C-alpha cells in the first residue's frame with residue numbers, strides 16, 4: 260500500500276497572511292489524519308514563507324502518524340523579519356531537535372519559488388553522506404530528493420540513505436500538456452526499478468494531483484509513499500478536506 264503524506268505548506272501560507280493562527284496547521288493535520296492520511300509532510304524554508312520552525316515543533320508534539328520534514332540541509336539560521344515569529348534555526352538544527360520519523364533532504368536554492376531539481380550527487384555526494392549518517396544515528400529515516408536519473412540514483416545508494424523521493428514535476432507537466440507522457444512515465448518506472456536494485460525505498464512527490472496520480476501509482480514499481488500538498492489543498496477548497504483526502508487515497512488504489 261502506498262502511503263499518502265499530506266503536505267501542509269499551503270495551509271501555513273494562508274495562515275501567514277494574517278497575524279493569527281487561522282487556519283491552524285495542527286488542526287488541519289488532525290483533520291487529514293481523521294480523513295485517512297498516513298502521514299504529514301512540511302517543507303520549512305529559511306524565509307519561513309509558509310511553514311515556520313514553530314509549526315514543526317507544534318506538529319511534532321501532536322502527530323502519531325509519520326512526520327516527514329523536507330528541506331535543504333545546508334541552510335543556515337536566519338533572523339525572522341516578522342514580529343512575533345521566531346527565527347529560523349537552520350535545517351539541520353531543526354531536525355536534530357525534533358527528530359521526525361523521516362527527513363527528506365532537498366537541494367533547494369534560497370531564491371527558488373519551489374523545489375525544481377533533485378540532488379547532483381557527483382557534486383554533493385561527499386557532503387550529503389555524513390548528514391545521512393548523522394540523521395540515521397538519531398533514529399531518523401532519510402530520503403534524498405532525486406531526479407529520475409539512473410546514475411544519480413545509484414550514487415544516492417552510496418550515501419547510505421534508506422529512501423529517495425523522485426521529483427515528479429516532469430511527469431506532472433507531461434500529463435498536463437499531453438506531451439511525451441509515455442517516455443516520461445517510462446523514466447520514472449526505470450527509476451523505480453533502479454531504486455529497487457539498489458535496495459532503496461521509493462517515495463515521490465511534486466505536483467502530483469488527482470488526474471496524474473492513478474497511473475503513476477499503478478505503474479511505478481515498489482512506490483512506498485507520496486507527499487502531496489499544492490493540488491490537494493486546492494482540491495480541498497472545492498471538495499472539502501476530508502473528501503479530498505479520501506479521493507487521493509482512492510487515486511492511490513486504496
Ligand SMILES: CC(=O)[C@@H](O)[C@H](O)COP(=O)(O)O
Nearest residue numbers: 268302329365373374464465
Ligand atoms: C520537495 C518538494 O517537492 C515539495 O516539498 C515542494 O517543494 C513543496 O514546497 P513548496 O510548497 O514550498 O512549493
Ligand SMILES: NCC(=O)COP(=O)(O)O
Nearest residue numbers: 266464465466486488489
Ligand atoms: N515532496 C513533495 C511535497 O511534499 C508536496 O509537493 P506539492 O504537491 O506541493 O507539489
